[in-house]
Amino acid sequence: MKLGLLGPEGTFSEMAAKKWSPGAQLIFMDDMECATRAVDDGSCDESIVPIENSVEGPVGVVMDALLEIRSPIVGEEVLPVRQCLMSRGSLKDIKIIISHPQGLGQCRHYIHEHFPKAEVRTTGSTSHAARLAQEFPEMAAIGCSESAQKYGLKVLREGIQDYAANYTRFIVLGRHKPSPTGHDKTSLAVYLDRDRPGALYDFLGEFARRSINMTRIESRPSKKLLGDYWFFIDVEGHEKDLELREAISALKDKCTTLKVLGSYPRADRA
Amino acid sequence: MKLGLLGPEGTFSEMAAKKWSPGAQLIFMDDMECATRAVDDGSCDESIVPIENSVEGPVGVVMDALLEIRSPIVGEEVLPVRQCLMSRGSLKDIKIIISHPQGLGQCRHYIHEHFPKAEVRTTGSTSHAARLAQEFPEMAAIGCSESAQKYGLKVLREGIQDYAANYTRFIVLGRHKPSPTGHDKTSLAVYLDRDRPGALYDFLGEFARRSINMTRIESRPSKKLLGDYWFFIDVEGHEKDLELREAISALKDKCTTLKVLGSYPRADRA
Numbered sequence: 001m002k003l004g005l006l007g008p009e010g011t012f013s014e015m016a017a018k019k020w021s022p023g024a025q026l027i028f029m030d031d032m033e034c035a036t037r038a039v040d041d042g043s044c045d046e047s048i049v050p051i052e053n054s055v056e057g058p059v060g061v062v063m064d065a066l067l068e069i070r071s072p073i074v075g076e077e078v079l080p081v082r083q084c085l086m087s088r089g090s091l092k093d094i095k096i097i098i099s100h101p102q103g104l105g106q107c108r109h110y111i112h113e114h115f116p117k118a119e120v121r122t123t124g125s126t127s128h129a130a131r132l133a134q135e136f137p138e139m140a141a142i143g144c145s146e147s148a149q150k151y152g153l154k155v156l157r158e159g160i161q162d163y164a165a166n167y168t169r170f171i172v173l174g175r176h177k178p179s180p181t182g183h184d185k186t187s188l189a190v191y192l193d194r195d196r197p198g199a200l201y202d203f204l205g206e207f208a209r210r211s212i213n214m215t216r217i218e219s220r221p222s223k224k225l226l227g228d229y230w231f232f233i234d235v236e237g238h239e240k241d242l243e244l245r246e247a248i249s250a251l252k253d254k255c256t257t258l259k260v261l262g263s264y265p266r267a268d269r270a
Numbered sequence: 271m272k273l274g275l276l277g278p279e280g281t282f283s284e285m286a287a288k289k290w291s292p293g294a295q296l297i298f299m300d301d302m303e304c305a306t307r308a309v310d311d312g313s314c315d316e317s318i319v320p321i322e323n324s325v326e327g328p329v330g331v332v333m334d335a336l337l338e339i340r341s342p343i344v345g346e347e348v349l350p351v352r353q354c355l356m357s358r359g360s361l362k363d364i365k366i367i368i369s370h371p372q373g374l375g376q377c378r379h380y381i382h383e384h385f386p387k388a389e390v391r392t393t394g395s396t397s398h399a400a401r402l403a404q405e406f407p408e409m410a411a412i413g414c415s416e417s418a419q420k421y422g423l424k425v426l427r428e429g430i431q432d433y434a435a436n437y438t439r440f441i442v443l444g445r446h447k448p449s450p451t452g453h454d455k456t457s458l459a460v461y462l463d464r465d466r467p468g469a470l471y472d473f474l475g476e477f478a479r480r481s482i483n484m485t486r487i488e489s490r491p492s493k494k495l496l497g498d499y500w501f502f503i504d505v506e507g508h509e510k511d512l513e514l515r516e517a518i519s520a521l522k523d524k525c526t527t528l529k530v531l532g533s534y535p536r537a538d539r540a
Contacts, residue, residue: 054496057489060327060375078496101371101392105330121391122371167496200487201471201478208471215497217470218489219327226324226348226437227485 002027004038004047010127010147016077016170017048031124036065039173046074046174052218053081054167056105062171063220063232066189066261073187073262074174081166083107084145086130086153089137096121098129099142102168107142109162127151169267178264180238185215187261188233190251191222200231203254206247207235238263272297274308274317280397280417286347286440287318301394306335309443316344316444322488323351324437326375332441333490333502336459336531343457343532344444351436353377354415356400356423359407364388368399369412372438377412379432397421439537448534450508455485457531458503460521461492470501473524476517477505508533 003021005013007028013035017026027044029035038047052058083106087094097104097111098121104111111120123129126143130151133141140156141147148155171187178184192199207214216234237244239260252258273291275283277298283305287296297314299305308317322328353376357364367374367381368391374381381390393399396413400421403411410426411417418425441457448454462469477484486504507514509530522528 052491052496054491054498055493057330057491061378104392108331119391120393121389122374123390163493165494165496169496197481197483198478200484201474204471204474208468211467213467214470216489216499217487219487221322221324221327223325223433224435226322226435226439228324229486 001025001046002044004029004035004044006032006035006049006125008125008127008131010130010144010150011125012079012081012144012168013048013050013170014127015144015146016079016168019079020048020075020077020170020172021046032059032061033065036062036173037069039071039175040069046172048077048170048172050102050168051171052169053102053106054165055161055163056102058218058220059102060220063218067230067259069173071173071175072177073171073264074176074178075172075264076185076267077170077172078267079168079170081106081161081168082144082159083142083161083166084148084155085140085142085157085160086148086155087133087137087140088153091156093138094118094140095138096136097140097142098123098132100124100126100129103129103142106161106166110160177262180240180263181265183266184236184238184263185266186235186237186239186244186263188235189259189261190231190233190255191257192231192255199254203251206250206254210243210247212237212244212247236266271295271316272314274299274305274314276302276305276319276395278395278397278401280400280414280420281395282349282351282414282438283318283320283440284397285414285416286349286438289349290318290345290347290440290442291316302329302331303335306332306443307339309341309445310339316442318347318440318442320372320438321441322439323372323376324435325431325433326372328488328490329372330490333488337500337529339443341443341445342447343441343534344446344448345442345534346455346537347440347442348537349438349440351376351431351438352414352429353412353431353436354418354425355410355412355427355430356418356425357403357407357410358423361426363408364410365408366391366406367410367412368393368402370394370396370399373399373412376431376436380430447532450510450533451535453536454506454508454533455536456505456507456509456514456533458505459529459531460501460503460525461527462501462525469524473521476520476524480513480517482507482514482517506536
């Protein structure tokens, strides 16, 4: 089984991938958008991508790609994130700090306090940062300790994320919709008629009156107009469950577009 | 009047500041968090900061700071954003592309298509990027054309944002709450009881049943747990308007924390 994920080796995505499917053949992709499209374009059987972090929030590029692909979400994994500062040099040498924007965002206060004068650079992944830092002793990468080992860097500081409770939720895209397990979650993307006051309230009412619990609602710009959004909504239950099936059917009449991104077994809440 | 904003000279914030208050003394701050706190800490009478972009979405660092300050939002400005690629060198020299993460995000496809091998670096502002690009001909900054002029760079390409309709909404923080004008908006931040199903639906009902139009809802991690959020909600009307006053009063009983961030005259929708 070919499992696509953000590369190179040593990303948090790799840790999530090994937790999800220990025996899979890992296919490392250049960026998160490619990883999100990897099942659609036929290069992988499944792919695993981060969708939200408990400190920095949603991963916009993955959400945007979800609107365009056909492959369903087939599962999720939640991973505790422990960010490390690693370098070939020592603490006093560091002039440049490099990581993925999510890694930098999760350690913003730490960087501001300890390296107020450092130049901050972004890369496509935390492990790409570690690989680059191999070459320059004045550069420190932020990422997981596994990537320090992989790229021969010293871990100078561990657990530098600004908030102790730092978790990332990953979703898995696949070819086949999973059957109901009794402990499922369904992800939807909806585009409402923005000019109708109360449209979102009316929409959420279809869940509320059936006691369907909503675990997440996130807006994302439609890119057409300021103040015009897609809503990403996660609810408990499977789209084949009677109540949720009825709700989705009623909702389809209430919005311009409703896309079921997938129904899949819930990971236990972090 | 001292007006704080993200510096150095040449940011989109400067264009918004001049539109907001043409005669104000501009006080350029190091980063968006400082600019958001500038009235609270006494260094400015007002400050202006970006809160959302029509392509890249919310500005998380400003939202996080809004939860902690006391100064009210007193106004808003909407600015069309036209991103330029500028450098001391020419197109074929470019090896490094540098900008604020919002600028990079708004031009992600452009960079991917035209400079697939360029190294991408972030700075605290678009004008900081332009200032840095003065020194290196192999570096191109992304920002507004005004900053090219300011820092002696050539504009190599204009309008490189991925989506033509690219607008940024700025909010203004001040000392005194504005009086109702009949064309107002109110911004709220609410923290609901996450373990009560239907809590958000119930909350939005207080607006819907009074026909109060909601123009924006955005979630932001509480940083305590994955799946635990603050909601940022904008509604039409002033907190002194009878209907909205009643709604807010009813809502205070329904959530753990409700903070009125401000009531202020609406900018016309872009």
